[in-house]
Amino acid sequence: MIYAENVLICIAVPLVITLLFTKDGARRMSSSFLAGMIVCIVSAYISGFVQAVSGFSAEDTSIFLSPMIEECMKLLSMLFCVYVFNPSDDEIQLCAVGVGAGFATFENCCFILSSGAPLFTYVMVRGAAVGVMHIVTLVALAKGMLLLKAYKAFSLAGIAGVLSLSVTVHGLYNLLVSKPGVSSYIGYVMPMLCAIVLYMINGKTGRYREN
Amino acid sequence: MSGLVLLEIIFTIFQSIILFVIISKAVRLIVEGKNVFLPFFFMLAMTSYLLSNLYWIAYDFLKPDTRMPIACNEIGEGAMILLLSAGLESLLKDKKKVPGEIAFAFLFIGANIASWIAWSGEWLQDILFGIPYVYFFWILIRGIRSRGVLARKELWFAAVMSGSVLVLQIPLLFLEGEPLKFVTMVCLAVMFALMVWFGVKSFRSKDFFVTSMFFLWTELAMFLSPEPYYSLAFGANIIVLPMMFMSMKRELAHDLC
Numbered sequence: 001m002i003y004a005e006n007v008l009i010c011i012a013v014p015l016v017i018t019l020l021f022t023k024d025g026a027r028r029m030s031s032s033f034l035a036g037m038i039v040c041i042v043s044a045y046i047s048g049f050v051q052a053v054s055g056f057s058a059e060d061t062s063i064f065l066s067p068m069i070e071e072c073m074k075l076l077s078m079l080f081c082v083y084v085f086n087p088s089d090d091e092i093q094l095c096a097v098g099v100g101a102g103f104a105t106f107e108n109c110c111f112i113l114s115s116g117a118p119l120f121t122y123v124m125v126r127g128a129a130v131g132v133m134h135i136v137t138l139v140a141l142a143k144g145m146l147l148l149k150a151y152k153a154f155s156l157a158g159i160a161g162v163l164s165l166s167v168t169v170h171g172l173y174n175l176l177v178s179k180p181g182v183s184s185y186i187g188y189v190m191p192m193l194c195a196i197v198l199y200m201i202n203g204k205t206g207r208y209r210e211n
Numbered sequence: 212m213s214g215l216v217l218l219e220i221i222f223t224i225f226q227s228i229i230l231f232v233i234i235s236k237a238v239r240l241i242v243e244g245k246n247v248f249l250p251f252f253f254m255l256a257m258t259s260y261l262l263s264n265l266y267w268i269a270y271d272f273l274k275p276d277t278r279m280p281i282a283c284n285e286i287g288e289g290a291m292i293l294l295l296s297a298g299l300e301s302l303l304k305d306k307k308k309v310p311g312e313i314a315f316a317f318l319f320i321g322a323n324i325a326s327w328i329a330w331s332g333e334w335l336q337d338i339l340f341g342i343p344y345v346y347f348f349w350i351l352i353r354g355i356r357s358r359g360v361l362a363r364k365e366l367w368f369a370a371v372m373s374g375s376v377l378v379l380q381i382p383l384l385f386l387e388g389e390p391l392k393f394v395t396m397v398c399l400a401v402m403f404a405l406m407v408w409f410g411v412k413s414f415r416s417k418d419f420f421v422t423s424m425f426f427l428w429t430e431l432a433m434f435l436s437p438e439p440y441y442s443l444a445f446g447a448n449i450i451v452l453p454m455m456f457m458s459m460k461r462e463l464a465h466d467l468c
Contacts, residue, residue, distance in 0.1 A: 056280065060280060064279070064280055064281045064283060065281070067283065068281075068286070140255075143251075144252075144255065147247070147248055147251055147252070148297065150248070155297060155300060157293045157296045157297050157300065157343070157346055158252070158293070158294070158297035160289075160293050160343075161252075161255070161256070161259075161290050161291075161292075161293030161294035161296070161297055162255065162290075162294070163290075164259065164286050164287070164289050164290030164293060165255055165258065165259045165262070165287075165290040165294065167283070167286050167290075168259055168262045168263060168266065168283060168284075168286050168287035168290055169262060171266065171283035171286065172262055172265060172266045172269065172283070175266060175269050175270060175273065175283070176269055176273075178273065179273050183269060183272070183273060197238070200238070200242070201238065201241060201242075201251070
């Protein structure tokens with residue numbers, strides 16, 4: 001049992017202070033990072049609530065429900081950013097990366113506090129797999145939103161499609177790592193592969209937007 | 212794990228290989244091309260389909276012979292349908308909302324959803340994941356009509372044939388014995404005849420909307436068919452994927468977006 005709210009306050013306070021002394025991109029990055037951590041804790045509350053209401057086991061909640069709840073919450077934070085602040089394309093991507101990194105960092109902090117960090121391999125897996133996965137799903141989401149915006153096709157179908165894709169990636173990852181063995185190794189590698197593919201596409205779509 | 216499940220897994224693995232090749236080719240189109248919207252959304256749609264397949268295979272191996280409480284692979288298929296719709300929408304020049312088309316899309320997919328519910332009993336899931344199909348179907352009707360790819364007679368033929376498949380599904384719910392076998396055979400004959408017709412039309416016209424309609428019909432036929440006809444529809448579903456990619460590539464060559 002850990003007190004996630006206390007952990008959040010502990011990590012968030014220095015970040016809030018940095019907001020006073022930074023501006024432009026650095027401030028946006030810190031704000032997004034903070035938002036990501038808050039989204040993470042709210043998602044955990046909702047998952048816990050849904051688990052209690054639905055009667056699902058903890059394992060089934062993590063495999064089937066958490067991906068949907070977490071990805072929806074991340075999308076909501078992105079939509080808030082897009083509709084309230086009307087950011088530029090680069091700022092949308094910055095926001096996605098910040099929220100993803102904040103979410104992954106806070107989740108990793110809580111897991112490490114509850115399970116300890118004596119095994120380097122375990123810590124590496126958490127960082128390189130789960131951590132990367134949250135960023136990958138959000139960057140894919142942001143990429144989709146940017147293209148929809150660029151082609152003036154910012155439709156519900158497009159947004160819902162990209163969200164469902166994120167949920168599927170997340171759900172597949174959670175399913176694969178739920179059992180030890182070969183499937184878990186495939187799961188651990190998956191986010192990094194997705195990150196490489198997205199990086200390749202990022203360059204091209206970035207150049208397109210500049211033109 | 213039963214023999215049928217094993218056969219489905221083999222089919223799914225084969226389809227996944229085809230999808231992987233298509234995704235790689237779509238990525239190349241994105242990297243090389245000027246217009247990235249359509250190939251990007253096509254690539255995302257095919258990735259969703261691939262992930263849905265992988266989820267299904269992984270689930271069958273990790274939790275054999277158990278039913279998914281919430282089908283994440285259906286979310287993947289919903290994603291594919293929505294992303295394809297987003298891509299196809301960008302090609303629509305005439306987005307006029309014709310009430311007849313919208314009503315037909317609602318009624319036709321609604322009837323399909325009703326038959327899924329009758330089979331599975333999963334109300335919420337089937338309705339939720341059926342909604343993207345309504346939108347997709349409407350986009351396809353609009354695209355085919357506005358582009359004039361199919362003649363009026365052909366459109367009526369497709370509508371009557373697809374409608375009769377659903378009408379024939381109703382007696383299947385309460386018939387037994389020989390009449391059940393007979394109606395099932397008639398229903399399957401109509402369904403597969405329409406599938407072959409869509410296949411021929413897609414091959415001839417090479418239009419992205421017609422090919423996507425062929426794809427949608429193979430999907431619906433899969434949902435409505437028992438084994439071994441399910442595998443037959445699955446086979447057609449695999450064949451239509453490269454056809455869809457080729458027609459999408461053709462749209463880029465014509466620079467219609």
